[in-house]
Amino acid sequence: MKDTKVDTKSKIMDVTEAFISQGGYGAFSFRDIAEAVGIKSASVHYHFPTKGDLVAAVMARYTHAFSLMLPDPCSARVNTKDLIHGFIDGFKAKVVDQMNMSLCTMLTSDKSSLPDAVCQELAIFYKLKLDWLTQVFMRIEQTHEEEALTKASQLLACLHGASILVQGANDSAFFDRALSHWRTAYN
Amino acid sequence: MKDTKVDTKSKIMDVTEAFISQGGYGAFSFRDIAEAVGIKSASVHYHFPTKGDLVAAVMARYTHAFSLMLPDPCSARVNTKDLIHGFIDGFKAKVVDQMNMSLCTMLTSDKSSLPDAVCQELAIFYKLKLDWLTQVFMRIEQTHEEEALTKASQLLACLHGASILVQGANDSAFFDRALSHWRTAYN
DNA sequence: ATTTATCTATCTATCACTTGATAGGTGAAA
DNA sequence: TTTCACCTATCAAGTGATAGATAGATAAAT
Numbered sequence: 001m002k003d004t005k006v007d008t009k010s011k012i013m014d015v016t017e018a019f020i021s022q023g024g025y026g027a028f029s030f031r032d033i034a035e036a037v038g039i040k041s042a043s044v045h046y047h048f049p050t051k052g053d054l055v056a057a058v059m060a061r062y063t064h065a066f067s068l069m070l071p072d073p074c075s076a077r078v079n080t081k082d083l084i085h086g087f088i089d090g091f092k093a094k095v096v097d098q099m100n101m102s103l104c105t106m107l108t109s110d111k112s113s114l115p116d117a118v119c120q121e122l123a124i125f126y127k128l129k130l131d132w133l134t135q136v137f138m139r140i141e142q143t144h145e146e147e148a149l150t151k152a153s154q155l156l157a158c159l160h161g162a163s164i165l166v167q168g169a170n171d172s173a174f175f176d177r178a179l180s181h182w183r184t185a186y187n
Numbered sequence: 188m189k190d191t192k193v194d195t196k197s198k199i200m201d202v203t204e205a206f207i208s209q210g211g212y213g214a215f216s217f218r219d220i221a222e223a224v225g226i227k228s229a230s231v232h233y234h235f236p237t238k239g240d241l242v243a244a245v246m247a248r249y250t251h252a253f254s255l256m257l258p259d260p261c262s263a264r265v266n267t268k269d270l271i272h273g274f275i276d277g278f279k280a281k282v283v284d285q286m287n288m289s290l291c292t293m294l295t296s297d298k299s300s301l302p303d304a305v306c307q308e309l310a311i312f313y314k315l316k317l318d319w320l321t322q323v324f325m326r327i328e329q330t331h332e333e334e335a336l337t338k339a340s341q342l343l344a345c346l347h348g349a350s351i352l353v354q355g356a357n358d359s360a361f362f363d364r365a366l367s368h369w370r371t372a373y374n
Numbered sequence: 375a376t377t378t379a380t381c382t383a384t385c386t387a388t389c390a391c392t393t394g395a396t397a398g399g400t401g402a403a404a
Numbered sequence: 405t406t407t408c409a410c411c412t413a414t415c416a417a418g419t420g421a422t423a424g425a426t427a428g429a430t431a432a433a434t
Contacts, residue, residue, distance in 0.1 A: 008409080023299040026213040029393060043410050045395065101296065108355040109288065109296035112210040126355045150364045153352060157365035158341065161348030165340060168295040168313045177337045178344035195383080216419060230384050232421065 009047050011037045016058050021100040025055060025110040025118070052115030055107075059121035062103050067128055073135040080140045081186040087133070088159065088179055095163045096172040105163050129156060140186070155182055196234050198224045203245050208287040212242060212297040212305070239302030242294075246308035249290050254315055260322040267327045268373040274320070275346065275366055282350045283359045292350050316343060327373070342369055 015036040019028035030041040030051070037044070048054035069090065071078050094102050104125050111119065133152035138145060162178035176183075202223040206215035217228040217238070224231075235241035256277065258265050281289050291312050298306060320339035325332060349365035363370075 024211075024213075024296055026211075027297075027300050030395085031392085039409090040411060041394085042396085042412080046409065049395085051394065104355065105351060106296060108351050109211060109293055110214075111354055113214050122355060123357070126352075130356070150367055153349075153361050153364035154345065154368055157348030157352050157361075158344050159348065160351040161344030161346065162340075164292060164295050164347040164351070165313075165344050167298055168291065168309060169317070170310070174340050174344075177340035180337055181341055217421085218418085226383090227385060228420090229386080229422085233383065236421085238420065 008037065008039065008043075012044055012047055012054070013058050013061060016054055017062065017103065020055065020058065020103055020106055021094075021098070024106045025051075025114060050115070052117050056115070056117035056121050059103065059107065059118060059125065063121065063125045063128060066125070070128075070132050073132055073139060080136065083136045084140075084155075084182065084186045087136075087155075088182060091159045091163070092175055092179075095166055096175050099166075099172065101163045101167060102160075105160050158182060195224065195226065195230075199231055199234055199241070200245050200248060203241055204249065204290065207242065207245065207290055207293055208281075208285070211293045212301060237302070239304050243302070243304035243308050246290065246294065246305060246312065250308065250312045250315060253312070257315075257319050260319055260326060267323060270323050271327075271342075271369065271373045274323075274342075275369060278346045278350070279362055279366075282353055283362050286353075286359065288350050288354060289347075292347050345369060 012033060015033050016028070019032060019036075030044050033054075034041040034044050044054070048057060071083060071086070073083060091102065094100070104122060107114065107118065107122055111122070114122070130149070130152050133155060134145060134148045137143065137148035137151040141148065141151070143151075158178055158181075162175045165174040165178055166172050199220060202220050203215070206219065206223075217231050220241075221228040221231050231241070235244060258270060258273070260270060278289065281287070291309060294301065294305065294309055298309070301309070317336070317339050320342060321332065321335045324330065324335035324338040328335065328338070330338075345365055345368075349362045352361040352365055353359050
């Protein structure tokens, strides 16, 4: 639990997260990570025995950090429309400013070659986002859960799809185009 | 140009297309393809010298077949709303019925490790879809190109995002949820 | 009509390289 | 002295790709 140890472990996870965002599960190796961190590949295995362990840990940390950023959707002090805008802007920061996809968009595409542990972490992340958005829409529109889930699915699909479009068309303007409806609808 | 020759080449492309839909560019090897077709991996190289050549050819064939399926967006005999519904249904067939992602959703995620030739084919495919949708929306809503492009981007993002959601949440019900707005808006 | 040459589609065998993973050693800290 | 965090060295498996051989079809020359 000392400085160097924890630092190395965190560095490994940081570097891995960046690699996944850029190319997905198959686009990096233990040697890539080791080189970026400044250690040898065997040392990466010391901290994370298998690639699945490593990526699952990164995904879990990502989910946890994400959950800490999400405001309580029921808090009376928060403007409901700001919740939506904040969610969209958070996504935009990843997709447009850093010009890479979100961890979960990437990993979902690689799902067929993912170890079980990673799939489970992925599912947890999706549930977190969908549940949060559903609660927000229940509050905003005073609707029942089914209808709010539909709204949540629509927005989430738009966001992930925008991420794909930006990459595929190689033009970040597509993000705002794809999200313009959601931005104006809650203003 | 004889029977057997063309057949083998087509089989290779068919098999490759299926592999890409399931796992993307990195999720199959020449040996996988060879085994599925019933030949040896060297024979695959005979028809397609490199992996990039092979995938670019598959993508080009896919784009061509797709373009043949798209009705003329300006034809007076076609109901404009049917154009939208047809487009959505075509996507749904891939994503829900076959439970895998569209070629271009997959390849876009792998873009960072794609040969240039494949990237170019990808770009052509995106342009085809966006242009077609833009023309349809210009006709439906009597708007200018900029606004129609925005609509096209929104729908395309929804479709690609729905594909991601279905896979990530492992629940095909998310497709209809994500698209419900577009289905009712043009009815 | 027969021989010769070329082309086609496949094969076997192998290349250099990368991959995730393991065994076992080293020095420092507790 | 045991644990920790790293190392060197290596493994077996898989990768894309190439070289060279072979059988059969086609075409040209004699």
